[in-house]
Amino acid sequence: MITPRGLYVHVPFCAKRCHYCDFSVAHASRPPVADYLRALEVDLQEWFQRDGEPERVPIETLFIGGGTPSLLGVEGMTALARLLQRHFVWDHGIEWTAEANPNSLSRELADGWRRLGVNRLSLGVQSFQAEPLDWLGRLHGPAEAERAMGVARSAGFDRMNVDLIFGLPEDVRRDWIHDLERAVKLGASHVSAYGLTAEPRTPLGRWVDLGRVTMPGDSRYADEYLQASDVLVREGFEHYEVSNFARPGDSSRHNWLYWDGSEYLGVGPSAHSYLGGERIWNVFRWDRYREAALGGDSLREGRERPDHDQRRLERVWLDLRTTRGLDPADVVGPEADARLREWRAQGWLGTEARARLTPAGWLRLDALAAEVAGWANEHGGVNGNGSKG
Ligand code: SF4
Structure with missing residues (x-):
């Protein structure tokens, strides 16, 4: 269910x-x-x-x-x-x-x-x-x-x-x-x-x-x-x-x-769902969606279950995109401390206990998230199960 x-x-x-x-x-x-x-x-x-x-x-x-x-x-x-x-x-x-x-x-x-x-x-x-x-x-x-x-x-x-x-x-x-x-x-x-x-x-x-x-x-x-x-x-x-x-x-x-990894359901053409660790999306165009519905075909166009590294990158990216930021425990490795200090000096990161991007940091969200996920890949520091552990 x-x-x-x-x-x-x-x-x-x-x-x-x-x-x-x-x-x-x-x-x-x-x-x-x-x-x-x-x-x-x-x-x-x-x-x-x-x-x-x-x-x-x-x-x-x-x-x-x-x-x-x-x-x-x-x-x-x-x-x-x-x-x-x-x-x-x-x-x-x-x-x-x-x-x-x-x-x-x-x-x-x-x-x-x-x-x-x-x-x-x-x-x-x-x-x-x-x-x-x-x-x-x-x-x-x-x-x-x-x-x-x-x-x-x-x-x-x-x-x-x-x-x-x-x-x-x-x-x-x-x-x-x-x-x-x-x-x-x-x-x-x-x-x-x-x-x-x-x-x-x-x-x-x-x-x-x-x-x-x-x-x-x-x-x-x-x-x-x-x-x-x-x-x-x-x-x-x-x-x-x-x-x-x-x-x-x-x-x-x-x-x-x-953003917080909860499960949601989407219905209607092109709608996306996230359930049981899987992303599922519907037929995109209304005419095809309607035909599939009337013809008894599936309305699902695709599904994917992100692997461990994808989940890790996505978790970092989602955490960084809101004011919730990253847990310090997620930011590990010898180079991480130095890089975070640099980001603060650049004005991309706030001063809170959690690593929260500033608006100037959000302009670089994709690159910064990929960098953090890279440290975590080396040191295993981000919970990659798609939800906060
Ligand atoms: S056509 Fe215009 S109003 Fe309709 S969904 Fe696209 S942007 Fe919105």
């Missing part, structure tokens, strides 16, 4: 694909909710093939992400919750997050979701300025972003994440600090700041290949990243993970499950 602590549900529909997006998304302004729920039911059955009466699994967090879950409306979310409750059970202590895009968040939707039990809203704002929003191919403008935050607040969402994107090309006129301050002023209790990347097979990736767009250099990216940390920390947020900032006590419990 599977016993995930958290559940992720991927809703793969968007009214328009943004220029930089390579997520599992199908174009639909009115999603085929009945088909989607039928396919999800098959996905859940594949996980819960058991004899006799199904037993419901308790979960602590539920995250409805996408795509654009707000396209489900109140009715679609109600039907989704009913389906999930056949397999899972939760109480009022659950953290139930749902993502929404500003243009599809109405007051009716916000009120309906609150009544259902959604208690954390994540808004795909990206910017409060017209030029970057247009350049990114977003459907909303600044006024809609501001309106959506007002709607969420008046519906009682005191836990509100705002996604912002940075690292745009220099010729896109954008005041990054203004965007950060606006998110705070309009009541965000959590900010996720992601750097733009030009993924292959996206319009942005093609523009970069054709030389029509020049992505910013490392120093501009680093400057904006550090500015986000400065502004939000000054406003009372904790920079608790590479890309995430929260008011005290408002960090994402669901995302902590990914």
Whole structure:
């Protein structure tokens, strides 16, 4: 029997694909909710093939992400919750997050979701300025972003994440600090700041290949990243993970499950699960997922069980990416002490008892994690069982 602590549900529909997006998304302004729920039911059955009466699994967090879950409306979310409750059970202590895009968040939707039990809203704002929003191919403008935050607040969402994107090309006129301050002023209790990347097979990736767009250099990216940390920390947020900032006590419990090695289940196209030391992922595209579900084929596209060294590197990388940092017992070997002193001198590591990276250190996360895992490989100092020992 599977016993995930958290559940992720991927809703793969968007009214328009943004220029930089390579997520599992199908174009639909009115999603085929009945088909989607039928396919999800098959996905859940594949996980819960058991004899006799199904037993419901308790979960602590539920995250409805996408795509654009707000396209489900109140009715679609109600039907989704009913389906999930056949397999899972939760109480009022659950953290139930749902993502929404500003243009599809109405007051009716916000009120309906609150009544259902959604208690954390994540808004795909990206910017409060017209030029970057247009350049990114977003459907909303600044006024809609501001309106959506007002709607969420008046519906009682005191836990509100705002996604912002940075690292745009220099010729896109954008005041990054203004965007950060606006998110705070309009009541965000959590900010996720992601750097733009030009993924292959996206319009942005093609523009970069054709030389029509020049992505910013490392120093501009680093400057904006550090500015986000400065502004939000000054406003009372904790920079608790590479890309995430929260008011005290408002960090994402669901995302902590990914970072602390807990088990979670993901359903829907492209969703990932981590169960019994194995990573398992679903068929990526909605059309193929739907066909597989209707045709009785497996919805799992792949699985892997990381070996000892992979688990060790991953454990170090996950610990270093949050303020939790590494246990000193994990950092061993004669060269480790000297290197950690150097990192402190460079300003990459804080002064706490645990080895915690600073924002400047997070800019080098991959290289630093690989280095620590390398010391541990030589000296056997990191618990590599995928969970904290
Ligand atoms: S709204 Fe989000 S998921 Fe949808 S296309 Fe844009 S970036 Fe992708």
